[in-house]
Amino acid sequence: xxxxxxxxxxxxxxxxxxxxxxxxxxxxxxxxxxxxxxxxxxxxxxxxxxxxxxxxxxxxxxxxxxxxxxxxxxxxxxxxxxxxxxxxxxxxxxxxxxxxxxxxxxxxxxxxxxxxxxxxxxxxxxxxxxxxxxxxxxxxxxxxxxxxxxxxxxxxxxxxxxxxxxxxxxxxxxxxxxxxxxxxxxxxxxxxxxxxxxxxxxxxxxxxxxxxxxxxxxxxxxxxxxxxxxxxxxxxxxxxxxxxxxxxxxxxxxxxxxxxxxxxxxxxxxxxxxxxxxxxxxxxxxxxxxxxxxxxxxxxxxxxxxxxxxxxxxxxxxxxxxxxxxxxxxxxxxxxxxxxxxxxxxxxxxxxxxxxxxxxxxxxxxxxxxxxxxxxxxxxxxxxxxxxxxxxxxxxxxx
Amino acid sequence: xxxxxxxxxxxxxxxxxxxxxxxxxxxxxxxxxxxxxxxxxxxxxxxxxxxxxxxxxxxxxxxxxxxxxxxxxxxxxxxxxxxxxxxxxxxxxxxxxxxxxxxxxxxxxxxxxxxxxxxxxxxxxxxxxxxxxxxxxxxxxxxxxxxxxxxxxxxxxxxxxxxxxxxxxxxxxxxxxxxxxxxxxxxxxxxxxxxxxxxxxxxxxxxxxxxxxxxxxxxxxxxxxxxxxxxxxxxxxxxxxxxxxxxxxxxxxxxxxxxxxxxxxxxxxxxxxxxxxxxxxxxxxxxxxxxxxxxxxxxxxxxxxxxxxxxxxxxxxxxxxxxxxxxxxxxxxxxxxxxxxxxxxxxxxxxxxxxxxxxxxxxxxxxxxxxxxxxxxxxxxxxxxxxxxxxxxxxxxxxxxxxxxxxxxxxxxxxxxxxxxxxxxxxxxxxxxxxxxxxxxxxxxxxxxxxxxxxxxxxxxxxxxxxxxxxxxxxxxxxxxxxxxxxxxxxxxxxxxxxxxxxxxxxxxxxxxxxxxxxxxxxxxxxxxxxxxxxxxxxxxxxxxxxxxxxxxxxxxxxxxxxxxxxxxxxxxxxxxxxxxxxxxxxxxxxxxxx
Numbered sequence: 001x002x003x004x005x006x007x008x009x010x011x012x013x014x015x016x017x018x019x020x021x022x023x024x025x026x027x028x029x030x031x032x033x034x035x036x037x038x039x040x041x042x043x044x045x046x047x048x049x050x051x052x053x054x055x056x057x058x059x060x061x062x063x064x065x066x067x068x069x070x071x072x073x074x075x076x077x078x079x080x081x082x083x084x085x086x087x088x089x090x091x092x093x094x095x096x097x098x099x100x101x102x103x104x105x106x107x108x109x110x111x112x113x114x115x116x117x118x119x120x121x122x123x124x125x126x127x128x129x130x131x132x133x134x135x136x137x138x139x140x141x142x143x144x145x146x147x148x149x150x151x152x153x154x155x156x157x158x159x160x161x162x163x164x165x166x167x168x169x170x171x172x173x174x175x176x177x178x179x180x181x182x183x184x185x186x187x188x189x190x191x192x193x194x195x196x197x198x199x200x201x202x203x204x205x206x207x208x209x210x211x212x213x214x215x216x217x218x219x220x221x222x223x224x225x226x227x228x229x230x231x232x233x234x235x236x237x238x239x240x241x242x243x244x245x246x247x248x249x250x251x252x253x254x255x256x257x258x259x260x261x262x263x264x265x266x267x268x269x270x271x272x273x274x275x276x277x278x279x280x281x282x283x284x285x286x287x288x289x290x291x292x293x294x295x296x297x298x299x300x301x302x303x304x305x306x307x308x309x310x311x312x313x314x315x316x317x318x319x320x321x322x323x324x325x326x327x328x329x330x331x332x333x334x335x336x337x338x339x340x341x342x343x344x345x346x347x348x349x350x351x352x353x354x355x356x357x358x359x360x361x362x363x364x365x366x367x368x369x370x371x372x373x374x375x376x377x378x379x380x381x382x383x384x385x386x387x388x389x390x391x392x393x394x395x396x397x398x399x
Numbered sequence: 400x401x402x403x404x405x406x407x408x409x410x411x412x413x414x415x416x417x418x419x420x421x422x423x424x425x426x427x428x429x430x431x432x433x434x435x436x437x438x439x440x441x442x443x444x445x446x447x448x449x450x451x452x453x454x455x456x457x458x459x460x461x462x463x464x465x466x467x468x469x470x471x472x473x474x475x476x477x478x479x480x481x482x483x484x485x486x487x488x489x490x491x492x493x494x495x496x497x498x499x500x501x502x503x504x505x506x507x508x509x510x511x512x513x514x515x516x517x518x519x520x521x522x523x524x525x526x527x528x529x530x531x532x533x534x535x536x537x538x539x540x541x542x543x544x545x546x547x548x549x550x551x552x553x554x555x556x557x558x559x560x561x562x563x564x565x566x567x568x569x570x571x572x573x574x575x576x577x578x579x580x581x582x583x584x585x586x587x588x589x590x591x592x593x594x595x596x597x598x599x600x601x602x603x604x605x606x607x608x609x610x611x612x613x614x615x616x617x618x619x620x621x622x623x624x625x626x627x628x629x630x631x632x633x634x635x636x637x638x639x640x641x642x643x644x645x646x647x648x649x650x651x652x653x654x655x656x657x658x659x660x661x662x663x664x665x666x667x668x669x670x671x672x673x674x675x676x677x678x679x680x681x682x683x684x685x686x687x688x689x690x691x692x693x694x695x696x697x698x699x700x701x702x703x704x705x706x707x708x709x710x711x712x713x714x715x716x717x718x719x720x721x722x723x724x725x726x727x728x729x730x731x732x733x734x735x736x737x738x739x740x741x742x743x744x745x746x747x748x749x750x751x752x753x754x755x756x757x758x759x760x761x762x763x764x765x766x767x768x769x770x771x772x773x774x775x776x777x778x779x780x781x782x783x784x785x786x787x788x789x790x791x792x793x794x795x796x797x798x799x800x801x802x803x804x805x806x807x808x809x810x811x812x813x814x815x816x817x818x819x820x821x822x823x824x825x826x827x828x829x830x831x832x833x834x835x836x837x838x839x840x841x842x843x844x845x846x847x848x849x850x851x852x853x854x855x856x857x858x859x860x861x862x863x864x865x866x867x868x869x870x871x872x873x874x875x876x877x878x879x880x881x882x883x884x885x886x887x888x889x890x891x892x893x894x895x896x897x898x899x900x901x902x903x904x905x906x907x908x909x910x911x912x913x914x915x916x917x918x919x920x921x922x923x924x925x926x927x928x929x930x931x932x933x934x935x936x937x938x939x940x941x942x943x944x945x946x947x948x949x950x951x952x953x954x955x956x957x958x959x960x961x962x963x964x965x966x967x968x969x970x971x972x973x974x975x976x977x978x979x980x981x982x983x984x985x986x987x988x989x990x991x992x993x994x
Contacts, residue, residue, distance in 0.1 A: 259446060
């Protein structure tokens with residue numbers, strides 16, 4: 001197969017989101033710094049967050065290019081060791097944090113990131129785990145499928161191990177249920193698309209439910225806390241998030257006029273940044289951002305759909321799962337549809353590792369998109385309504 | 400190879416995207432469009448704060464000579480330190496106890512005995528967000544607290560009044576207490592000094608620091624209070640207070656309180672208004688006896704006694720009813736109705752035929768009663784005579800009514816001849832000719848007296864010289880006299896007669912080459928137990944003027960001294976030396992050339 005141009009739309013959507021993020025951080029960074037300094041006795045300068053974020057975005061674009069350029073075959077080889085390395089890093093971040101080592105940052109008793117002093121960026125190993133789980137999972141499905149062992153213990157044991165180790169080391173030790181759910185979603189989507197029989201998927205889901213039920217029986221209190229069912233009764237974050245969206249109205253207050261970021265809304269720059277989008281640009285702004293995500297996600301599905309190499313196709317769908325689960329958990333939490341989990345909104349939230357790895361993953365998807373089975377000229381003509389109708393019709397008849 | 404419909408599975412994932420978009424956009428529509436107004440209300444309730452903008456209180460200045468000013472009451476920036484127990488406990492989480500101890504220890508170290516509460520009370524209510532720890536904390540201490548960077552500890556700037564001259568002019572300047580009730584200038588001129596509070600309605604950040612965004616912001620700036628310059632001359636005030644203190648100290652308990660007033664008779668400006676014993680208005684709360692807060696010059700009326708005789712003489716002269724050189728027979732006492740009214744003790748040697756001029760010099764009560772008789776039919780104290788006396792005293796000289804000075808003042812009381820109780824009878828009016836039977840403030844007497852010796856012009860007494868703006872004195876306009884009391888000719892004659900009085904009453908101690916006139920008074924006081932005029936205590940007064948030795952020049956100053964006795968005090972013995980000392984100081988201070 002001949003390489004053709006990559007899917008520019010995906011790259012464009014990611015870069016638009018990054019630029020929106022940069023503009024928001026520019027507008028509210030100073031106010032967040034002042035509020036942080038006053039409330040927590042910190043000493044951030046008013047340009048700290050913006051300049052820091054600009055560096056991260058620069059690095060993220062670089063990572064995206066690396067993902068795009070570095071051939072997938074090299075990744076394939078390292079999938080399994082990379083996964084176990086990630087697990088070791090996740091474990092060591094927990095252990096070092098418990099020991100009180102200075103290179104680990106802990107927040108509210110949860111230790112999730114290494115602190116890299118010179119460039120003052122946090123490195124959360126769970127982000128590396130996400131990408132390596134995707135690579136390893138895709139490799140497992142492809143190789144077992146080739147051997148016709150997709151529904152055997154040869155597939156299920158290692159595949160369940162990926163999930164189980166994640167659940168224990170990330171969900172249990174790091175108390176990071178959000179990321180555990182993300183990785184589960186990635187594994188589930190790959191299994192779904194990879195062709196694991198529907199019946200087995202249902203059984204796996206049932207086993208998972210039973211496991212959770214067992215946990216509740218054994219340690220109800222702790223389980224409830226990890227799952228976030230038992231909140232600390234503090235609804236302030238959600239209330240202020242809803243107010244932040246609500247005051248934005250249709251058009252928003254305009255750039256630089258955010259008030260909620262002056263300390264009322266917790267995590268304005270990171271987890272709550274979508275609320276600030278709502279305050280700044282209103283319903284129009286939030287809807288546009290959601291549409292941008294939807295376009296990006298459906299284009300990633302298309303890449304997966306059109307990639308003949310099974311492993312690459314599955315990797316692409318895992319990136320889809322990665323992004324959509326982040327979006328659902330973050331925005332759903334901020335809107336009060338589901339319980340809030342401390343999880344970032346890809347390409348929008350301020351924060352180092354998450355943006356870097358998401359950008360890298362999308363870079364890999366871009367690389368894959370250059371090897372889809374249909375040619376670019378065919379793509380272009382597909383935008384014409386008549387042909388599109390015809391194609392859908394023909395597809396329908398084929399199945 | 401497992402057979403499955405891969406397309407269908409992709410379709411489910413696309414459905415997931417569509418579902419996500421649908422749910423999120425619908426929810427956002429509901430929150431951002433439908434409930435928009437409700438959220439704006441909730442947000443404003445939380446974020447819009449209304450602040451009072453405090454106006455800077457005006458300062459008060461004394462005059463220092465003719466054109467300079469000297470501070471009397473200034474503002475000092477101080478701070479109130481408070482803690483937010485709710486914040487400290489909530490923020491520290493499980494470390495609440497440690498955090499509390501840290502704050503507590505540091506504040507004890509820095510504030511020491513300035514702490515006005517107990518720590519048990521501070522931590523008693525976890526929901527409490529504001530507990531004052533110390534007030535009037537100085538800049539240096541508050542800077543240290545700021546440096547300590549204690550979270551949940553706040554500072555609020557306030558202002559404190561300072562009196563750089565300590566007790567100087569204490570009763571005149573006064574103070575305002577915590578409830579805003581004041582005395583002296585601080586109380587009476589409160590409206591001008593306090594200015595007008597402003598208002599700031601603004602969107603704030605979570606730490607209540609105003610933000611410049613949003614359209615809820617309203618600012619009405621505060622109007623600072625006026626800084627007032629008093630006519631009181633710091634140097635004269637200081638000297639007079641010193642003289643009063645010396646008099647009280649020298650008399651070893653005989654003088655309960657001493658007061659003095661110095662004013663300019665040709666303008667009504669008060670140069671000194673002093674009372675002793677006194678207090679420190681900067682620490683007024685340590686004073687146990689609230690009587691020392693009272694400015695007796697304007698607020699405590701008394702019976703001034705013979706210092707009022709010049710009024711009686713001036714009225715008769717002005718009415719053309721008295722020739723000062725004519726005579727009458729002084730028998731030491733005279734019968735008015737069923738009462739016999741006598742002269743003061745020790746005047747028996749003056750019995751016999753005597754001129755009215757001499758009767759004033761020796762302060763004979765029979766003389767001033769005789770003057771009143773002359774205003775009637777010559778034999779009796781007629782209603783007409785009483786009406787004339789009342790009209791002059793009350794309406795012209797302003798006795799028994801508020802002078803209109805800018806301070807708190809008492810009204811005093813003069814009983815009209817038309818009084819329904821019949822109290823305005825001949826006996827009372829006979830007593831009034833020598834200043835008994837009526838309650839007057841020193842200021843009323845001195846202001847009326849000023850018009851007797853200044854050519855007959857009554858000036859409303861004033862303590863306000865002007866405003867202090869941009870470090871410059873802006874002088875108030877000199878007010879014209881409000882009325883004519885007596886003729887210029889009568890005034891000339893009165894000055895002459897009062898100089899004759901002075902010649903026999905301490906005139907020998909005057910600096911040479913000046914004209915000084917005086918009249919003394921010794922008032923019997925009512926015994927509160929018996930209600931009669933004999934308590935073994937008298938009040939001694941002296942009222943006089945001084946100035947250049949010239950027929951053309953009007954007197955430069957009027958001095959009134961009042962000593963309230965704990966024993967028997969005498970105008971000529973006790974009040975005159977005080978008058979003399981002040982008078983001689985004034986002659987020099989005003990740089991009047993001797994002739």
